[in-house]
Amino acid sequence: MTRKLTNQELKEKANLIRLDIIKMLVEAGSGHSAGPLGMADIFTAFYFNLLKHDPKNPQWEERDRLILSNGHITPVRYVAMAHAGYFPISELKTLRKLGSRLQGHPERKRLPGVETTSGPLGSGLAQASGYAYAARMDGQKFRVYCICSDGEHDSGNHWEAVLFAGKNKLSNLTAIVDRNNIQIDGYTEEVMPLEPLRAKYEAFNWHVLHIDGHNLEEIIDAVNHAKAVFEKPTVIIAHTIPGKGVDYMENDPKWHGAVPGVSDMPGEPSKEKQTQIALHELRTLKGKIKSEHE
C-alpha cells in the first residue's frame, strides 16, 4: 500500500506526471497528447490517494481494479504507475518501441498492473461490468473503476454495458467519464451529440455526479461518495480540458492524436519549439494547475 498524498502533494505530483508524459511522448515520436494531459489529475488522485493497491504486488487479490477503457490515453497511466513504483521511471522511454512492455495501447499480458487490454473504444465499461459482476458473485470487497472517454459514448457496446450495469445494480462499479468534449474528428457535440449525458445515465438507472476533473478535492470526494451509493452504479462525469497545462494544446482536437516535436501545425509553435514550450509551461505551473472554479 502506498501512502495517501495530501492535496498539495497531489498537485505537485500531477505536474511531475504531466512533465513525464510530454517527455515520453516526444521520445516515442507518436501517440496521444491531449487526453493524457487532461486526465493527469484524475490518475494522480487514483494512484496516490484513492486506489487500494500495492505497486510491489500488482496481482494482490484485494486490490481495487482500475480498468482503462480508452486505451489511447495509456501514457498517463504508465507515468502514474512508474511514479507509484510499479516499474522504473527510466522505462518510460521505451514507450511504443520494439520489445517494450509499454505498448502503444496497453496490454494486460505484457505489463503487470494493467488490468485489461484496451484501445478499440467502447468495450471497457462492459469488461468492468463483467468484472464487477463476477467479483460480487464471490463477495469480494474491492471496487472496480472504469475510466472511459466521452467520444466512446458513440458506440453501442458502451451503452449495452450501461444497460447491464444498471439492471444489475453494480454498486461496486464506478465509471469516470473524461468529458473533454473532443474526439478525433472534432468536438463531440458536432461529431455525435451526447448531451444531455446526465439525463441519459439517470434514465439507465445510474447515480450521476459531475465534477471538475482538475480539482483534486472534487475528484477524491466524488469517488469516495460513490462508495456510499449501494443501490446503483455511479458515473462521475469529469469535466476536463484536453491538453491541460500546455497552452497551445488545450481544447484543440488536433492534439488528440499528435505529439510535440514531430510536425509543424498551422497556428502552432514550430515543431522545434513545441517540446520546449510545453515543458517550460509545465515547469512554471508546478503545483499551480487550477480548476476553473478555484
Add this chain to the structure above:
Amino acid sequence: MNKKSFSTNKVATRQGYGEGLVIAGEADEKVVVLCADLTESTRSILFKEKFPDRFIEIGVAEQALATIAAGMATYGKIPFISSYAAFSPGRNWEQIRTTIALNDVPVKIAGAHAGLTVGPDGATHQMLEDIALMRAMPNMVVMYPADAIEARKATVAAAKNGKPTYIRLAREKTPIITTEKTPFEIGKSHVLLNPSTRSADAQGRLEQSRKATSSGPHGDPQVAIIGAGPLLYEAVVAAKKLAESGIETVVINSHTIKPIDEQTIIKYAKITGAVVTVEEHQINGGLGGAVAEVLARNFPVPQEFVGMPDSFGESGDPDELLEKYHMKSADIIAAVKKVITRKNS
C-alpha cells in the same frame, strides 16, 4: 458400416453443448454461462435450470456478451457465451479479438445454428464464415464437433483448457457417429473410418474393429477424407459407397480446426496421396484451407474441397440446401473420384 445405425439416433450438437455445460458446471464452480436472449435454443437453459445463480442474461447484445464475459474471465471465472454463430462471433469479432484473444482470457464462445442447415431461416442466419474468422485469430482454439456426444465432450474439455475457445454448433438433429468411448482430445483428430480396420466405432464396435485389424488384408486407401462437424456423416456414407465400388478411403474427424492435428493430416496424405475436405462452411478460409496450409508446407498432394462455393445460402429444407450447394455424400463421392484422377494424371 451399417447405414441404419446412423439414422436411428439423431441429436443436435447444441444439445450436447447444453449437457456439457451442466457437467462442466458441476465439476468447476468457476464456470458461468452468459446468453444473448437465446437461452432455450442454444440449450444454455440446461445450465440455467441447474445453476440459476451462475447464469447471466445479457439480452440482444452480442458485443456486451463477449466483453462482459471477458471481464468475468479476467477476474477468474470461466465464462461460456451462447448465441448464434451469425451474431457471435459474427457481430462481435473485434471484441472477441481484443478483449478475449489478445487479452488471453478463457472465454468459451459457442456459435450455435452455424452452417447452411439452419435452413428455412435463410442466408442471414446461415453462418458460413465463422471458422475463417476464428481460426485466423491468435490464441484461439477452434472446435467443430461431429455429433452431440462429441459436442458434450468438447464443451467439458473447453472448460478445462484455460484458453479462448470457439465451439461451432448446429441446430438440426444429426446422426450420432461417435460413441461415449471414442477418444476425444483437443487438437488430436480421430480416424472415423479406415479400410485397414473396415469398421468404425460409430457403431459401438470399437473393440471389435481393433480385433479386425489383424484379421485380414484390405485395399490401401486411395484418398483421405478430412471433415469436421455433422457432415462427417455424409463423408462416412460416401466412404461406404465408394468401398462397395472398390475405392477405399480413410475418413478423419478433424474436430479441432485450430490447433489442427498436422501429424495425422501428413500421415494420411503420405499413405493416400490425395485429400478431400468436407465442411458446412465457406471453402474460403475453412477447414479445407487449414488442411491445405498444412499440406502445402509439408507434403503437397492434390486436394478437393467440399463446402460452400463463395456464396450465401437461402431458405429451404436443410437437405435440399445441402443438395443444391453440393455437400451431400454424392458430392463427396464425386470429389473423391476427381481427386483420384488428378493424383493419377
